[in-house]
Amino acid sequence: MATELHKDICKEKVFEGIYNRYIKDLQSFLFYKYGDVSNPEDIAQEAFVKLWGNCKSITASKAKSFLYTVANNLALNSVKHNKVVLKYKQKRPKHYTNESPEFLLEEEEFLKKYQRVLEDLKEEHRVAFLLSKVEGKKHSEIAELLGVTQKVVEYRIYTAFNTLKSELGEFRIK
Incomplete structure (x- = not known):
């Protein structure tokens, strides 16, 4: 055993x-x-x-x-x-919203116009802007990715933001 x-x-x-x-x-x-x-x-x-x-x-x-x-x-x-x-x-997801129909319509219009303005940006400005604002990358990371200096990246993001601000001015962007 x-x-x-x-x-x-x-x-x-x-x-x-x-x-x-x-x-x-x-x-x-x-x-x-x-x-x-x-x-x-x-x-x-x-x-x-x-x-x-x-x-x-x-x-x-x-x-x-x-x-x-x-x-x-x-x-x-x-x-x-x-x-x-x-x-x-x-937990049941809510199928309602507290926003007014006017607000929802304005939001939809804003998103359409925002997409259109983004498409009209120069590619280098759009890429730098989206990498910064959407993906949350730092300016130094973007510069390394794109093979340019950090100042160039800052300029491109600044230019893209100003274009968006002027084109979407009626929506009061800050």
């Missing part, structure tokens, strides 16, 4: 024996403890995968304990994840 306790579970036959011995009991344990919510078959399989991954450090005598501990932790993580998903599903 003492030699059986120290069998190398990395050997296929030994691992297969452990698998055949504990798989049904492990699945039943998970099903009775957590129900079908946590998908006991998948969790049991994952526990055996982890056992195989740690086969060098686990003896045959400790395999059952390892499997049940790992499976229990995986099931708890699954239940916790399902709670988060359920909580998120219960």
Whole structure:
């Protein structure tokens, strides 16, 4: 019996024996403890995968304990994840807005005009402006990307912003 306790579970036959011995009991344990919510078959399989991954450090005598501990932790993580998903599903996104119809129409007009003005900018000004304002890059990063000096980048962004400000003046941009 003492030699059986120290069998190398990395050997296929030994691992297969452990698998055949504990798989049904492990699945039943998970099903009775957590129900079908946590998908006991998948969790049991994952526990055996982890056992195989740690086969060098686990003896045959400790395999059952390892499997049940790992499976229990995986099931708890699954239940916790399902709670988060359920909580998120219960939050209903609002399908209304407090803005007036006039505001929504103005916003739509602004976005159309903004897109049109951006398209009309010189490419180098538009690229520098979008890298700065949309992607949040620093002037030095933009200069390095474009292969120009930092002063040139600042000028391009300043020019693009002034063009946008003058073209979209009726919308009072700051």
